[in-house]
Amino acid sequence: MIFADAFAWLFDPVNWSGAKGIPLRTGVHLLYCLGAVLGASAIAVPLGLFVGHTGRGGTFLVGGSNALRALPTLGLVTFLYLIAGGGTGPVLIALVVLAIPPILAGTYAGIQDVDRGVVDAAKGMGMTGGQVLWQVELPNALPLLIGGLRNATLQVVATASVAAYVGIETLGRPLLDGLRVLDYGQFVGGAVLIALLAVVLDLVLAGAQKAIVPRGLRLVGQPTGPKKGKRSQKLVALAAQPDSGGSTA
């Protein structure tokens, strides 16, 4: 039984200690995710705010972010690894590239989505461009912006597994190892851990969203963050990732 094997692997104390233990791998995995989402936010949020506020470069933005989406992450990691000759850089850059499109889309859509009448009134009251952006557009864009962050986080958590291909001890390791030696218990156990991490992080972000989004907006009952259906798709994608990765490697 695969699940019994996975259960056994997950609760084997041997797997919970040392340099190859689950806690350390989870930590490394988390660090990569954090770095990737922060790095991507540093690029995508200002860019999305600028394009959304000025309305300039929207076409470029949509085209560019679609092009980024089309890049296969595993291919990118391998490519950067070969060029850079190792290190954490290639993996981090590839994950940042992966996280940019959802954050950019969320930020841009959030700003664009603000009622034109509200923006018109803000200008008409005598707000400067910057005041309109910070006091009106950004607060109203928060639900969609944070939704973009949640999306990006889910994708990065799933994809940080690929770091294992270039020798980094993330939670992708058990997937690769398990697959290589046909130890499906280890394989499924690793997948479960990644899925759990994704769920926990999403819950944390959902809490943050609740705390940050102004009350007046939450009362509207706008859709916030990824929908349930989307999320379960992600989990399916998680499990499928190493498999499809293996075939392209």
Added chain:
Amino acid sequence: MIEFRAVTKRFDDGTIAVNNLDLVVEAGTITVFVGPSGCGKTTSLRMVNRMIDPSSGTILVDGKDILSVDPPMLRRGIGYVIQQAGLFPHRTVLDNVATVPLLSGWSRSKARGRAAELLELVGLPAELGKRYPVQLSGGQQQRVGVARALAADPPVLLMDEPFSAVDPVVREGLQDELLRLQAELDKTIVFVTHDIDEAVRIGEKVAVFREGGILAQYDRPAELLARPADDFVAHFVGKDRGYRSLSFVDASGVEVGAVPLVQVSEAVEPSGEWRLAVDDRRHPRGWLAPGTTVDGPLVEDVLKPGGSLFEVGQSIRGALDAALSSPSGLGVAVDAEGAVVGAVTATQVLAVIEGLRESRG
């Protein structure tokens, strides 16, 4: 005072939104810009606070060329109310109203204090200040929009179709409220609408625009209805302009006659004429048709519903409508408290109207 001098706005695609507009909005009046869509009325309004800049020409507000003022500074001195109110959904009602004072550097507590005063001024209960815009009705949102525009006590108020998104009953209430506020505050108000009824109801002066951004007529509403400048204006002000123009005719020439009364919940003698039933405060309850027999005390079930009421001091339109809508042909005249003072007939009212026409010659 707002002065448009040879103002033209041509958009990038070549359409002329406003064509060589010369117009003076007098200080302390409500001036309404009205016209079909695409006539340049909103563009003209939005040029006053530089939401749009003119292609050529000059706009002066209180003698000062607005192009010489930095747009944000200019706008803080001009109230602005738009359709759907455009309230900030993420801020409470009180903070919405406090927007301009806060932008002008007031302390938060002083700005909120001022905002609370304004909520009261526009007839909203203070506890509404803690709510968010989404929790208000459309009419309440518009009131908040007006309060927000008035917060810094600007001399000029621009209102862009502010009441067109609310239902007719609420709209009429908001119009009355605006007239009441204006009597108190004496602002220079420019009000844009596509609704000619709204225009003649609230405007002291009305500017009718036609397609292509041309000013077709600029006049007092009574003049507009009585003497439209051309076929376009005549057609725009509508078919029943003769009737509507009666809104501007004083009804003091109409003599209020006596009306036979009966008292609700008291016994009634039979009679061959229409009688008006009133309650113990002399408020009209309905008409008792001739020949109706009533056993015992008069109950309201046997009454025919009355028509509109003519409040003494209203225009002659109210008197005529009361007579025309009454089942008895007698228009019920009431005092300010709603108590019956008598009745008028359509014949009487028409005689007065005819007399006025002849005396005008």
